[in-house]
Amino acid sequence: MTPILIRPYTLEDYDKLLDVQREAFPPPFPEELWWSREQIAAHVETFPEGAMLAEADGIVVGSATSLIVQHRHEPHTWAEVADNGYIRNSHQPNGDSLYGIDVCVRPSWRGQGVAQKLYEARKELVVKLGLKRYLAGCRIPGYxxxxxxxxxxxxVEAVAAGKLRDTVLSFMLKQGLHPVAVLDNYLDDEESMNKAVLVEWTNPAFG
Structure with a gap:
């Protein structure tokens, strides 16, 4: 197995990050939904610790972006929590939760532990910063x-019980996250019927 290195991404990595997005989300996926240079710059400037890149043999094979929020169980959309992908106006440095807004892995590297490494790094960041939890709006493409x-x-209950398998939610459950609530109109996503599941991993220090 090729070792996978997780490191912060910078604006200099933009072209490599875009290559990953192109491979992971090819046409007819709208190009305007790929990360823009301005969004990557905003991530790096606003919360560099949450801007993570996975590298293997010098090749960028995945990335993940997060921000800090004050956790509330109220309904929200991806655009609201992610500030439409810019995070400047939604990042709360004094919040209590790390919120993941994106994970992207090259299709040619899926199944090789890249996403798992990124999630491990996110959990480590939660612990390092003394946050209470990690949160994400999880797609349910099998729904x-x-x-x-x-x-x-x-x-969601059927997937959590192991009666059904969902490619994204089942993976999240394996990472130790658990479902909290269904979010309606979270993202324009036909497979998930525009829904997502708020999932949570609790910092053991607060468990």
Whole structure:
């Protein structure tokens, strides 16, 4: 196995990050939804610790972006929590939770532990900063296949119980995160029926 290094990304990494996005989200995925140079600059300037890059043999194979928020269980959208991808107006340095707004892995490197390494780094950052938890709005891309049979809460319960498998939520559960609430109209996402699941990992120091 090729060692995977997690390090902060900088604006100098933009072209490499864009290559990962192009490979992970090819057409007809809208190009305007890839990270822009301005957004990457905002991540680095606003919260550099949350801007993470995965590298193997000098090749950028994945990335993850997070910010700090004050946790509340109220409904929200990705655009609201991510400040439309810029995080400047939504990052709360004195908040109590790390919130992940993006994980991207090259398809050619999936299944080789890249995303897991990024999530481990996020947990380590939670502990290092003394935050209470890690949060994310988790896609449920398998839900559209069952939407006529059950509501989103029932689907999440079935995946959590191991009765169904969802490519994203099942992975999150393996990382030790647990479902908190279904978020309606979280993101324009046909597979997830525009829904997401707020998932949480608790810092053991606060468990």
């Amino acid at each position: 559209h296949q069952f939407a006529q049979q059950m509501d989103a809460n029932e689907y």
